[in-house]
Amino acid sequence: DTAVSQTPKYLVTQMGNDKSIKCEQNLGHDTMYWYKQDSKKFLKIMFSYNNKELIINETVPNRFSPKSPDKAHLNLHINSLELGDSAVYFCASSQITYRGYTFGSGTRLTVV
Amino acid sequence: AQTVTQSQPEMSVQEAETVTLSCTYDTSESDYYLFWYKQPPSRQMILVIRQEAYKQQNATENRFSVNFQKAAKSFSLKISDSQLGDAAMYFCAFINSNSGYALNFGKGTSLLVTP
Numbered sequence: 001d002t003a004v005s006q007t008p009k010y011l012v013t014q015m016g017n018d019k020s021i022k023c024e025q026n027l028g029h030d031t032m033y034w035y036k037q038d039s040k041k042f043l044k045i046m047f048s049y050n051n052k053e054l055i056i057n058e059t060v061p062n063r064f065s066p067k068s069p070d071k072a073h074l075n076l077h078i079n080s081l082e083l084g085d086s087a088v089y090f091c092a093s094s095q096i097t098y099r100g101y102t103f104g105s106g107t108r109l110t111v112v
Numbered sequence: 113a114q115t116v117t118q119s120q121p122e123m124s125v126q127e128a129e130t131v132t133l134s135c136t137y138d139t140s141e142s143d144y145y146l147f148w149y150k151q152p153p154s155r156q157m158i159l160v161i162r163q164e165a166y167k168q169q170n171a172t173e174n175r176f177s178v179n180f181q182k183a184a185k186s187f188s189l190k191i192s193d194s195q196l197g198d199a200a201m202y203f204c205a206f207i208n209s210n211s212g213y214a215l216n217f218g219k220g221t222s223l224l225v226t227p
Contacts, residue, residue: 033214041151041201043217056212088155098145098164098207101215103157 003027006091006104021076021107023091032074037088081111116206118218125194126226133189133221135204144208146187152200199225
């Protein structure tokens, strides 16, 4: 059983398109996150939700919008994709944050 | 601002040898938590070890151990009896209430294990 699953694993799309990445966790965790890993492997938080409520919203373009229909799901919708959005996007979840997060396997987004 | 610094972009170790990866961090808080994550070529992020700042005893998980120096704000990872499967990017990370309990990562150290 996959604890944190993201779909799709790979996404290639053209500039200007709108795309979504889905994330689901079956761990019963209350908090979910989106991280972006750039081409230099640096990981930076984008958003976090606790029980469907937005907790962290870092400086991210408005084209990125998270949606949490319930505490087991956190989707990421991206409008008007740009070349610079190409990266690996990780979903993660946690119950007790100081125990660390459980990460999904990542979605490699390539904008051409 | 809270920062995590990994000063070694790349490290190399021979199989069966020991290697230490460095990490320093900067925070004004006294209550925080530190982690090492491993990212193999499969890109999966795997929690290797964690340390609570209030604990003086260094954490150990099998071949992985840390040297936590709170006064120096240093948190190094030692890998003993290195194996080929240890080859990966290793990220040091930090969390506390000031970060909104978001994991703040260092830039990573790429570990190469040679036969």
